[in-house]
Amino acid sequence: MDVNLQFWSTEGKSFFQRFLHWADILDPTVLLNSNKKIEKSRLLLQTNAQTLQEPLQDKKVKEAWKLSLSSVHPGTGEIIPLVFRPPAFLPLATPLLFASLLPHRGAKQAIIWQAFPYFVMTQHKLSGPMQTFFKRILPIPLLACLSVFNVMIVRGTEYENGIEVMDKNGKVIGVSQKAGLKAVQETALSRAALFGTAVIIPESLLYFLYRTNFLLRNPHALTPLRLVMTVSALGAMLPVSFSVFPQLGEIKRDDLEKEILSSTEETELFYNRGV
Incomplete structure (x- = not known):
């Protein structure tokens, strides 16, 4: 090991x-x-x-x-x-996340998770609560879903070809597709929670600031405030996201493939979940 x-x-x-x-x-x-x-x-x-x-x-x-x-x-x-490397995640992801939250003037400039809400708003000329829903609420679950999709695509070989499973002493028992799928699913869920929460926090705070008319009186403060809130939320949630599931994942012997069952009597095996 x-x-x-x-x-x-x-x-x-x-x-x-x-x-x-x-x-x-x-x-x-x-x-x-x-x-x-x-x-x-x-x-x-x-x-x-x-x-x-x-x-x-x-x-x-x-x-x-x-x-x-x-x-x-x-x-x-x-x-x-x-x-x-994990320490590069915050400095690389923050500009992309911040750019995705900025308002776009046209569909061509919109990031993929804003293009659909923008299309619906312009085609149906929505206003009031429906416009708020498509402009501020819908992009959050779309971003979370996109994060899941991204992890599943990037790490697709892990559940297609399987990953190594080990006993408690670190001896490799075999290669399991079920363990690979479990590892990818856990990472995908934590990544969705990371980006979903990192968007909800600054957007919620900005919403309350709008209600106090602070941003109406200080419109130039919107961009720096959004940037600070995004960096702070993402920075705070990143170690939380990485810690939700153990790095050395566990999987029960009965949940593995038959060919692995015949190779060991251990009741629990282990795998590298990844990040």
Whole structure:
């Protein structure tokens, strides 16, 4: 079992435990470290058995874990390309999410999850509550659905070809499509919750500000306020989203394929859920 998964097997048993670790791991400054330093950190963790039992007692070891967990794929042991590492998620996703929330003047400029509501509003000349629904409410579930669809497409090979399942000692028992589907579904649900909530929070706050006439008196404050609220909401929800499901997922033996059932007597097996 990769050292990253060994870490999560002992340090990721509760949501609160996982949340604290992800809040630290997702620090964007981690991206500034070189591959050489990451490799040295991995070597330290792999050669020092004591660090697996007491991973956070030493400052140097704690930093090594942070680099390893944020930069190395636990399935292959390879360093993840910079833009695909978890700490890069916030700086890359925030501009895209913020741009999607900006009002568009035409269908050609609208992001895909705003094009349909915009089309309905213009074709049927909606006003009042219906316009509010299509303009402010409908894009939120559409964005959440798009997030689910994106995860299912990007990680489609995991439930088509299956992922490795292991026993409690890290021994690979087999490759399971059912475990792959479970891993992708869990990640897709957490991603939908992430983006859905990250949109609801700033939009709700802006709605109440509109009711106080603050934005009517200060129209130039809308864009910076929206940006600050979006960054804050996404930043706060990101470690929550990553912590909802364990990184080292569990699946019952009876839920696996027949060929795997005959390979082990373990009642529970484990898999790398991914992010």
